[in-house]
Amino acid sequence: MTVEKLPDWVPASGVQLRLSGIHFDAIRVRGVRGEAVLHHLGDATGGRPGPVVREVAGGRWTYFLIPPGTSKEYTWPPGATCFGPCVRDLYVGIPAAHGNTYPLSWRCGAPVEGGFVDPDLLHEIVTAQLCTGP
Template sequence: MRLDGEYGREIADRLAGLTRGDPGPVVQSDGGRRGVYFLVAPGTTGHRAWPECVTRLTSGPYWASYIPVPALDGPTWPLFWRYRPTGADRFVHTSLLRAALS
């Protein structure tokens, strides 16, 4: 999922506050739309209504979305980890993300 601009950064930090600093992996881009990408588990966004400011990055027949992911170490400007991944199966929890958006 992507939120653009300063609002995306605010939501990422709000989510970090709800999770004691471990919101799951969040990527930030300082180029283009200045998107903030919330890495959620596959299949967890389709059955929910989301605000218009949220861009769901999904795939399906004849459709694919690409999510930029920076390297864990070393420079990868304009991408960087706003919140680094803390485990292989650790994602941003979609219910908490919805709570942070409201």
């Protein structure tokens, strides 16, 4: 049996803030739009989109974690906020793999070492979702 290793930036318990652009970049999409992006991303990847953090309170944000430094290679449409090396001091809440992490959780399971959302595919889906009507 193979045990997949968690990245070192995933806390052992609770939730911790991690500076974007170091271990990952993140693209944040709000509410039902974020869920729609995740739905299409899941369909395109056979249900394995990569690490996605969901906030179940407040803005109900969805954070798509992509390889560090890659967010700057794209022009993200309005409604998608880039957390990466192009901006300063933006933190993302990262939940532990298990236990109480409210209001954050891993939407498709905790990440594995070296696993990320495909930035090309994410950009394509985010652009399609946010550049069309409601």
